[in-house]
Amino acid sequence: MKGKIFIIEDETSIIQLVQHNLEKEGFVVSSSTNGNDGLKELKKFEPNLLLLDWMLPDLSGIDVCKSLRRDKNFKNLPIIMLTAKGEEEDKVKGLESGVDDYITKPFGFNELMARIKALLRRSDPKTVSDDLIFEDLKLDRTEKRVFRDNNEIHLGPTEFRLLEFFLLNPKRVFSRDQILESVWPNNINVESRTIDVHIRRLRQSINLSGKKELVRTVRSAGYSLS
Amino acid sequence: MKGKIFIIEDETSIIQLVQHNLEKEGFVVSSSTNGNDGLKELKKFEPNLLLLDWMLPDLSGIDVCKSLRRDKNFKNLPIIMLTAKGEEEDKVKGLESGVDDYITKPFGFNELMARIKALLRRSDPKTVSDDLIFEDLKLDRTEKRVFRDNNEIHLGPTEFRLLEFFLLNPKRVFSRDQILESVWPNNINVESRTIDVHIRRLRQSINLSGKKELVRTVRSAGYSLS
DNA sequence: TTAGTTTGTAACAATTCTGTAACATTAAAA
DNA sequence: TTTTAATGTTACAGAATTGTTACAAACTAA
Numbered sequence: 001m002k003g004k005i006f007i008i009e010d011e012t013s014i015i016q017l018v019q020h021n022l023e024k025e026g027f028v029v030s031s032s033t034n035g036n037d038g039l040k041e042l043k044k045f046e047p048n049l050l051l052l053d054w055m056l057p058d059l060s061g062i063d064v065c066k067s068l069r070r071d072k073n074f075k076n077l078p079i080i081m082l083t084a085k086g087e088e089e090d091k092v093k094g095l096e097s098g099v100d101d102y103i104t105k106p107f108g109f110n111e112l113m114a115r116i117k118a119l120l121r122r123s124d125p126k127t128v129s130d131d132l133i134f135e136d137l138k139l140d141r142t143e144k145r146v147f148r149d150n151n152e153i154h155l156g157p158t159e160f161r162l163l164e165f166f167l168l169n170p171k172r173v174f175s176r177d178q179i180l181e182s183v184w185p186n187n188i189n190v191e192s193r194t195i196d197v198h199i200r201r202l203r204q205s206i207n208l209s210g211k212k213e214l215v216r217t218v219r220s221a222g223y224s225l226s
Numbered sequence: 227m228k229g230k231i232f233i234i235e236d237e238t239s240i241i242q243l244v245q246h247n248l249e250k251e252g253f254v255v256s257s258s259t260n261g262n263d264g265l266k267e268l269k270k271f272e273p274n275l276l277l278l279d280w281m282l283p284d285l286s287g288i289d290v291c292k293s294l295r296r297d298k299n300f301k302n303l304p305i306i307m308l309t310a311k312g313e314e315e316d317k318v319k320g321l322e323s324g325v326d327d328y329i330t331k332p333f334g335f336n337e338l339m340a341r342i343k344a345l346l347r348r349s350d351p352k353t354v355s356d357d358l359i360f361e362d363l364k365l366d367r368t369e370k371r372v373f374r375d376n377n378e379i380h381l382g383p384t385e386f387r388l389l390e391f392f393l394l395n396p397k398r399v400f401s402r403d404q405i406l407e408s409v410w411p412n413n414i415n416v417e418s419r420t421i422d423v424h425i426r427r428l429r430q431s432i433n434l435s436g437k438k439e440l441v442r443t444v445r446s447a448g449y450s451l452s
Numbered sequence: 453t454t455a456g457t458t459t460g461t462a463a464c465a466a467t468t469c470t471g472t473a474a475c476a477t478t479a480a481a482a
Numbered sequence: 483t484t485t486t487a488a489t490g491t492t493a494c495a496g497a498a499t500t501g502t503t504a505c506a507a508a509c510t511a512a
Contacts, residue, residue, distance in 0.1 A: 004340075028340050031330070044327060044344075156458055173370045194460055196500065201458095218370050219468070219499065220383040226369070382469055420471055422489060445479070445488065458509070466501070477490065482483100 003048035003120065007031035008038035008064060009082065010056055014105075018051065021109050022116075035059030039067060042074075048124050049078045049116060052099070062097045069098040078123045080115055082107075132167035134225055137206060137214060139167055148206050158183070159202045166215070166225040175222040199223055229346065229353030232273035233257035234264035234290060235308065236282055240331075244277065247335050248342075252356070261285030265293060268300075274353050275304045275346060278325070288323045295324040304349045306341055308333075358393035360451055363432060363440060365393055374434050384409070385428045392441070392451040399442075399450040425449055 005027045009015050012033065019029045030045045032038035035056045042050065050068075054061040061081055068074040081099045100123075101115050132139045138147045139160075146153045146163065155163065161183050166174075174182075176192045184190060203215050216226040231253045235241050238259065245255045256271045258264035261282045268276065276294075280287040287307055294300040307325045326349075327341050346353050358365040364373045365386075372379045372389065381389065387409045392400075400408075402418045410416060429441050442452040 023334060023337075028337055030337070041328065046344075158459070171369050173368070190460065191462095193462090193500090197460075197502085200501065200503095217500070221370055224369065384470075416471065419473090419489090423471075423491085426490065426492095443489070454512090456510085456512100459507085460505105461507105462503105462505090464501105464503085467499080469498070470496090472494095473492105475490105475492085477488105479488080480486085482485070 002026050003124070004028045004030070004045060005049050005051065005116070006038075006042045006045050006047035007051045008033075008035060008042070008056065008061070009051065009053040010034065011053075014082075018109070018112065021113075025113065033057075035061075035064045039064060042068075043071075047077070049080070049120060051112075052079055052081050054081055054083045061099075065097045065099055076123065078119045080112075080119060132164065134167055134170050135214070136211070137163075137167075139164055146206070148208050149211070151208070153205055155202070155205055158198055159205060162198055162202055163206070166223075170225045173216075173218045173222050173224040179222065195223075227252040227354060228254075228356055229274035229350070230254045230256070230271060231275050231277065231342070232264075232268045232271050233277045234259075234261065234268070234282065234287070235277065235279040236260065237279075240308075244335070244338070247339075251339065259283075261287075261290045265290060268294075269297075273303070274350055275306070275342060278305055278307050280307055280309045287325075291323045291325055302349065304345045306338075306345060358390065360393055360396050361440070362437070363389075363393075365390055372432070374432050375437070377434070379431055381428070381431055384424055385431060388424055388428055389432070392449075396451045399444045399448050401448040405448065421449075 005022055007015055007018060007029065009018075009031065010033045015031045015033070019031060022029045030041065030047070032041050035058045038056075039059075052061045052064055056064070059067075065079055065081070068077060068079070078101075079099050080101045080103060082103055082105055084105050101119055103112055103115055130141045132141065136149045140146070141164065144160065146155055146160065162179070165179065165183050176195050179195055180190065180192065199215060199217075203213065206214060214225055216224050218224060231248055233241055233244060233255065235244075235257065236259045241257045241259070245257060248255050256267065256273070258267050261284045264282075265285075278287045278290055282290070285293075291305055291307070294303060294305070304327075305325050306327045306329060308329055308331055310331050327345055329338055329341055343354055356367050358367065362375045366372070367390070370386065372381055372386065388405070391405065391409050402421050405421055406416070406418065425441060425443075429439065432440060440451055442450050444450060
């Protein structure tokens with residue numbers, strides 16, 4: 001899980017709890033305790049999702065939301081509103097102002113997490129899946145599948161790990177030694193030329209006629225995904 | 227990643243932690259534990275970014291910031307303020323005094339790094355890449371690519387190292403011996419005239435018709451990038 | 453087991469790079 | 483000007499690097 005989440009919430013205890021848990025899940029988190037500052041900082045932070053309290057000391061969550069929806073850069077920012085029980089009846093107001101989802105305090109972290117994932121999956125899939133994507137090449141780490149231009153490609157285990165490795169650091173050039181260390185199981189010894197052969201096999205597999213070459217040779221330095 | 231970062235923060239444990247991590251990322255770091263010394267040393271150090279604690283033994287972070295903004299050399303220095311929890315309400319004050327971003331203690335290093343990168347990318351893009359640039363010539367060390375006027379150029383390994391060497395010290399004149407020592411692998415012996423040939427190859431490659439010559443010959447002294 | 457895959461290596465081919473020598477040109481010195 | 487030293491230019495052979503293929507051994511799934 002990756003991506004940035006901003007929180008606008010006046011109770012610092014809630015912020016701490018949520019922030020800590022989200023960071024454990026791999027998100028980068030920033031927060032503010034009132035509406036006006038929150039708006040300013042959020043725009044700098046450029047989050048993938050906003051957790052927004054309904055009741056704030058200055059603006060209401062609704063105001064914050066409306067203001068964001070007027071800004072073309074944040075028209076589509078996923079927003080989850082945190083509401084105390086008594087505010088539930090006003091959900092309609094919130095929906096009209098452009099909120100994407102609600103959660104009622106007190107809430108469990110699991111529920112919050114589930115809603116965040118669900119929302120991100122809809123609006124910004126790359127932040128929830130651990131698919132690795134480079135141009136029209138996609139590697140699904142959970143299902144161990146690879147696609148080029150939506151056509152599934154079969155790779156042997158070694159080619160799969162090799163491609164995975166390149167996709168984790170696209171464009172960067174790796175020496176054969178670095179590749180050996182990262183892609184081959186530890187304390188196994190293979191000739192450095194073996195890599196060339198696997199590169200060739202990988203190239204052959206992910207090559208679609210008419211499409212450009214994705215694996216670049218950098219003479220006397222190594223290979224990279226370009 | 228390169229560039230210089232200055233830290234003004236009274237807790238030496240935080241300085242140590244942050245400094246160590248930033249240096250691992252490739253930054254040059256210097257620091258001070260109070261406002262007055264900090265201001266003096268900072269001006270000598272000429273950092274690309276300042277991490278500034280809000281609470282200091284003498285001046286407050288706000289004072290430091292205001293003072294810097296009055297100095298024309300530091301009017302645009304990117305500043306990230308480190309605030310403890312209780313100070314959060316005063317964020318507006320900070321924004322007004324000219325701080326660019328905030329981070330609330332305790333913070334994770336990843337978040338700090340993300341904010342530093344984001345801020346530098348906006349204000350001083352060349353510090354986040356390790357590209358070497360001279361006029362319209364760009365050498366990307368990570369991808370091992372060279373561009374003249376945005377057109378990619380292919381260089382052989384030796385020409386690449388040669389250009390990299392010149393770009394690290396533009397305008398300086400190097401003797402053939404110096405070039406040999408720095409660009410050729412150790413304990414290899416080549417005629418000094420060999421350099422002339424590689425210079426010729428480099429010139430030919432990076433030469434765009436109509437553009438001026440970038441490699442200057444200094445008779446009886448050597449070559450330089452001009 | 454068997455049939456099919458995958459893996460590492462060797463051998464050879466193709467390509468690119470490198471250093472040097474030889475000759476041409478230029479700039480400084482006499 | 484002539485002479486001399488330094489640098490520019492070119493061509494080329496052999497070195498070094500990478501691409502390609504085939505094959506036997508190891509491994510896997512049925």
